[in-house]
Amino acid sequence: VKEVASLSLVSSACDVVSAAYASTKESHPYLRSVCDAAEKGVQSVTEATASCVQPVLATLEPHVAAASEYASKGLEKLGEKLPLLQKPVEQILSDTKELVSSRVADVKDAVSS
Numbered sequence: 631v632k633e634v635a636s637l638s639l640v641s642s643a644c645d646v647v648s649a650a651y652a653s654t655k656e657s658h659p660y661l662r663s664v665c666d667a668a669e670k671g672v673q674s675v676t677e678a679t680a681s682c683v684q685p686v687l688a689t690l691e692p693h694v695a696a697a698s699e700y701a702s703k704g705l706e707k708l709g710e711k712l713p714l715l716q717k718p719v720e721q722i723l724s725d726t727k728e729l730v731s732s733r734v735a736d737v738k739d740a741v742s743s
Contacts, residue, residue: 642719
């Protein structure tokens with residue numbers, strides 16, 4: 631999970647979503663109270679679940695470690711095949727806009743000629 635979260639694409643997407651969430655909470659007081667209540671509920675459920683799951687995780691530790699190693703190798707191969715994962719969201723959007731603009735210009739040129 632840490633490796634996935636550290637990918638530029640995932641990290642920057644989380645930053646964008648977090649900023650939008652914070653901005654929405656700041657701009658809309660009614661939504662802020664609903665979001666605050668939801669956050670407290672999620673935090674309580676997470677804490678309760680963590681205490682219940684901890685003994686099970688301790689038992690499964692060797693299996694989790696092996697799965698983590700395989701996942702890490704798979705993620706590394708995926709990163710090699712999809713270099714897009716190493717780019718932040720802003721750069722991907724910019725590159726996409728540039729590509730679309732270029733294609734539209736090509737189509738306009740083809741139609742006009």
